[in-house]
Amino acid sequence: KAGVTQTPRYLIKTRGQQVTLSCSPISGHRSVSWYQQTPGQGLQFLFEYFSETQRNKGNFPGRFSGRQFSNSRSEMNVSTLELGDSALYLCASSLTSGFTYEQYFGPGTRLTVT
Amino acid sequence: LAKTTQPISMDSYEGQEVNITCSHNNIATNDYITWYQQFPSQGPRFIIQGYKTKVTNEVASLFIPADRKSSTLSLPRVSLSDTAVYYCLVGERPFGNEKLTFGTGTRLTIIP
Numbered sequence: 632k633a634g635v636t637q638t639p640r641y642l643i644k645t646r647g648q649q650v651t652l653s654c655s656p657i658s659g660h661r662s663v664s665w666y667q668q669t670p671g672q673g674l675q676f677l678f679e680y681f682s683e684t685q686r687n688k689g690n691f692p693g694r695f696s697g698r699q700f701s702n703s704r705s706e707m708n709v710s711t712l713e714l715g716d717s718a719l720y721l722c723a724s725s726l727t728s729g730f731t732y733e734q735y736f737g738p739g740t741r742l743t744v745t
Numbered sequence: 746l747a748k749t750t751q752p753i754s755m756d757s758y759e760g761q762e763v764n765i766t767c768s769h770n771n772i773a774t775n776d777y778i779t780w781y782q783q784f785p786s787q788g789p790r791f792i793i794q795g796y797k798t799k800v801t802n803e804v805a806s807l808f809i810p811a812d813r814k815s816s817t818l819s820l821p822r823v824s825l826s827d828t829a830v831y832y833c834l835v836g837e838r839p840f841g842n843e844k845l846t847f848g849t850g851t852r853l854t855i856i857p
Contacts, residue, residue, distance in 0.1 A: 673847060673848065673849055674783075674789070674832070674847035675847075719786070721788045721789075722788075723788065733791040733794070734791065735791070736788025736789050736790065737788055738786075738787060738788060739786070739787070739788055741786075
């Protein structure tokens with residue numbers, strides 16, 4: 632079956648703008664998590680959505696937000712972009728919410744803020 | 746989420762068995778241990794998960810001693826394609842308010 636898809640794959644934005652990234656989970660998966668990966672900070676958890684509800688949230692400012700739709704597709708939004716937001720943003724889906732459920736990651740969206 | 750400690754990097758030759766150890770001294774009773782693999786510019790990929798003793802699948806084995814304060818990922822007969830970063834995670838089912846943190850991982854380099 633099809634894997635996790637993320638769009639767009641690459642994005643260039645300027646400081647102060649906002650951006651919306653999209654994630655389509657594997658069919659049947661109800662949990663979607665978002666991560667930010669940078670060379671300096673590694674892979675950091677942003678938030679998790681399950682059944683359209685945010686279940687967990689990492690230590691990121693309120694400029695980072697997300698939502699999940701009834702078909703489990705998810706979007707994350709970053710407002711007032713800063714240079715430090717340049718990163719690979721990864722989305723992962725799993726059957727349900729829970730650490731022991733295997734997460735399947737998408738290829739990521741490479742965001743560059745200039 | 747229990748804090749984990751792994752070696753930052755390891756080198757090995759093709760065909761050898763590689764063992765990567767992860768320390769998690771404050772692991773809780775309900776915590777499970779999971780390993781992920783990540784290639785450059787790709788998302789992590791689930792390798793194996795266990796609670797105690799030994800777990801084996803088609804790609805790796807996971808050894809967990811009785812006190813569960815550490816775990817060892819064993820990759821048999823590695824090839825160049827096993828060059829990647831390997832992450833050890835410890836957490837509880839279900840998530841609750843836990844946040845999945847990957848840490849720095851171990852950068853494994855396979856030498857031809």
